[in-house]
């Protein structure tokens with residue numbers, strides 16, 4: 001019987017596993033509202049959850065590398081968008097979670113489970129409403145979209161319009177709930193079956209990535225994917241309590257200027273964080289705190305603590321612009337109660353990623369530290385674009401090692417993960433070029449094939465299982481032969497022997 005161990009905060013380099021019994025918790029935030037202005041936020045809303053960096057006015061001449069948008073807009077050989085029925089047919093089937101969890105437990109060796117399932121990266125596009133800045137520039141919307149046809153068209157002056165199809169397309173009136181149902185809820189279905197998963201938000205600065213992933217705390221309607229995912233995950237955990245021991249741990253880090261910060265270290269994180277790869281764990285960060293989680297409330301506290309320490313600063317485009325890529329990772333272990341051999345073990349992780357936004361120095365009017373950050377952000381996003389291009393083209397070398405971000409997302413891009421990308425765009429004509437670039441980026445990403453396999457932790461378990469099966473078979477054969485020998489001995493020299501009872505062995 002698996003033992004319940006005392007929950008302890010761990011770092012990922014530690015081999016010590018802390019098993020805790022997951023329990024119910026409830027800590028829903030409360031929210032409200034459409035596009036929020038600075039004033040709205042000050043009035044209604046709880047304290048901003050990000051750490052602010054004072055605006056640095058010192059001008060430093062930094063030559064920025066081309067942003068992904070600049071790279072993408074120079075590419076004319078973009079692949080054609082696939083239609084949705086084609087995409088749908090490749091989707092992993094929708095599943096009844098309860099049924100499949102149990103059947104997986106009972107058939108740990110089934111052929112189906114050993115096979116890898118190939119699946120495309122799923123892509124959702126979300127266009128936010130026009131914001132105050134865009135309205136004051138008298139910029140109108142340059143997008144038309146059809147949520148039912150999952151189609152979005154960019155209307156371009158003096159140029160051919162561009163139409164794209166994605167797994168889902170959402171316009172300015174879309175609610176946080178709708179976005180979650182099309183993204184987080186679907187990913188959760190796979191996650192609890194034991195698949196690795198990833199949701200990442202990509203897009204230009206101020207396009208709504210943090211709003212989509214984190215949402216606005218204290219307003220139920222505006223909760224983001226992370227909060228909703230955590231609530232639904234714990235609903236599942238609570239339902240499974242009688243049948244399955246579940247252990248959950250979480251870490252929260254940011255990649256800032258190509259360095260890693262542990263957002264849960266309370267500023268004490270003076271460790272050297274390195275990205276490593278492991279056959280069992282996949283990609284992980286050494287020394288990062290992995291906190292055992294027993295309730296929804298505890299996981300929400302992590303979300304809050306992490307967002308409080310995240311690096312943000314004001315730019316011309318966004319008063320609370322994320323200057324880093326933030327990654328919340330939730331690890332889950334599930335094992336049937338009473339399963340002494342541990343063959344029902346499923347161990348997997350999900351990464352919820354809020355990327356920093358691509359930005360043009362001319363739009364953000366950044367100087368000093370902001371400019372340097374912007375250059376690093378663009379560089380890592382450009383590296384991400386290169387990885388996606390290499391995966392789509394099927395080149396033998398994929399430049400994962402070119403940045404922290406691509407190294408950390410290696411499992412999620414072209415690896416063993418059910419991955420969903422949310423591309424956030426501004427509808428404004430003034431941002432048309434950046435939005436088009438995001439759409440091209442998303443269009444390429446959806447062509448990446450990942451290979452899904454339920455993660456059972458130690459692959460040696462499979463071998464042990466096979467050996468135990470062999471042992472069972474051999475024991476049965478020995479028993480059978482012993483019976484026959486006994487029969488022969490008993491009837492030795494009798495008529496029965498003549499019938500050949502001794503030759504049947």
Ligand SMILES: Nc1ncnc2c1ncn2[C@@H]1O[C@H](COP(=O)(O)OP(=O)(O)OP(=O)(O)O)[C@@H](O)[C@H]1O
Pocket residue numbers: 033034035036037127128129131172203204205206207208209210211212318320321322323355356357358424
């Ligand atoms: N769909 C939306 N509906 C209402 N308000 C939104 C929506 N999307 C974004 N906003 C608002 O727009 C502003 C900018 O959004 P957000 O900070 O999420 O952008 P971002 O893409 O994360 O930017 P950055 O990359 O600079 O961090 C915020 O005030 C946010 O509340």
